Amino acid sequence: MNKPVTPESIDPRGAAALFARYRREDSPKPAQWNDTLELILAHRSHRNFLPEKLPEGALETIVAAAQSASTSSNLQVWSVVAVEDEARKIRLSDLAGGQKHVRDCPLLLIWLCDLARLENLGRERGRDAAALPYLEIFLTGVVDAALAAQNAVTALESLGLGCCYIGAMRNKPEEVAKELNLPPNVFAVFGMTVGVPDPAANAGVKPRLGQAAVLHREQYEWGDAQREAIETLDIKFKDFQREQGLPDQGWIRQVLSRVRGVEAMSGRDRLRDALNVLGFALK
């Protein structure tokens, strides 16, 4: 199995998919390729959907895929709320920065860190659940929800659907909790708009940092390779932005603007307080 990758053994579909992702001549060129990899590499967020509903049964298939992801110690400390009611989508859109596709999508999924199930179970069985108030278990729920959601993304894309994560669902956590009737110890980690992508919308594959920036061997390194990957992405990202008809500020300006301070956080600077209000002690 350990034959080196030679020019003859490169899979051209795979090489094209990795070039599209990195826009670098030195992108890795895989020898093994398949339809699942093709699907994953082609991922892009969709914010424009056709008005039609999802096919009958698709939601249940997507949730089965989500539940097939690993979950820490099989705790399954996550849940998901499927929202289709028009008025509720409008209210949730208003709570999440007013994004149009949150109103317009046929299906809005809200992914939850859910410690209430184990808390209820412990109380009803008269058993201590003293680990629940710790940051560790909160983190477990967040990771569980994220692994599940990412499986859902792959599943729904395999069915020809598209989606977009909504981090802005954390702008006003208490109001979102009220809208979804969340009990204490349940937190909406992010939303996800789902639908049939509008083929008229021109969404391209977004370029990413070259692997030298994110893949470290044996130990972490901040050095010239990582700096070069950042500089190159900055250029490639300007190309991407121009292609999409967006202002070509590049990657560096965009991300540094995003983390410049509290004024850019849309209220999420108070997330810790909000979580305390929702019952998470985060000890």
Added chain:
Amino acid sequence: MNKPVTPESIDPRGAAALFARYRREDSPKPAQWNDTLELILAHRSHRNFLPEKLPEGALETIVAAAQSASTSSNLQVWSVVAVEDEARKIRLSDLAGGQKHVRDCPLLLIWLCDLARLENLGRERGRDAAALPYLEIFLTGVVDAALAAQNAVTALESLGLGCCYIGAMRNKPEEVAKELNLPPNVFAVFGMTVGVPDPAANAGVKPRLGQAAVLHREQYEWGDAQREAIETLDIKFKDFQREQGLPDQGWIRQVLSRVRGVEAMSGRDRLRDALNVLGFALK
């Protein structure tokens, strides 16, 4: 697209996969199915690997899949360390509860919440990055890392490889950081052992809660449907444990034991202090 699922339209492969996941006669029966869904539904953790290395180029393909996952505002606040050095794997295994497959796997991936890249970039460009010390951005990095890792899982399984998440990599965060030379503001969220699964190991698909427990419609509900799903899983999980030659304590006892208190947390009750030491203010 909205034809109801009829007995004639059910895909038998899909129906079998969902029955294997839930072990319930009332499991959803999908009308649409494909090889990607088949792969995702068949997921199980692998802790026994053949001694051979990964095929040449597989790691780069897996990382490209990971980087193709969504990342909040394209911040890409994650990294991964690939560990193959035998001595380092032994040390990391010792730090993570001594699990044998952490030593024995051909490849150990450590998935990082990485705020150092943006911090370094801000400092080198003379720009404020005042949002980085907030819990929100830490959470963004954790979610980014988890979405990337789950794409990696699907990708590596599509290549015939197997893996297991290692949450115990959070048992001693400062020591893990030292071993991997992590700078401040980088945190090892979890590990992942990767290799060619040993076909002699009898790992079955682990049953999950029925969908009534995790999939909520419009609003969250704790009620009889969720209780029934828990009771049923408890029975199905005992069957699974017996099949695997494990003590058949069931799901309820196992998970309540796992969250009973600090004594069951393997040191992770001090995660918040450890993160503070690693530079995360978690404001």
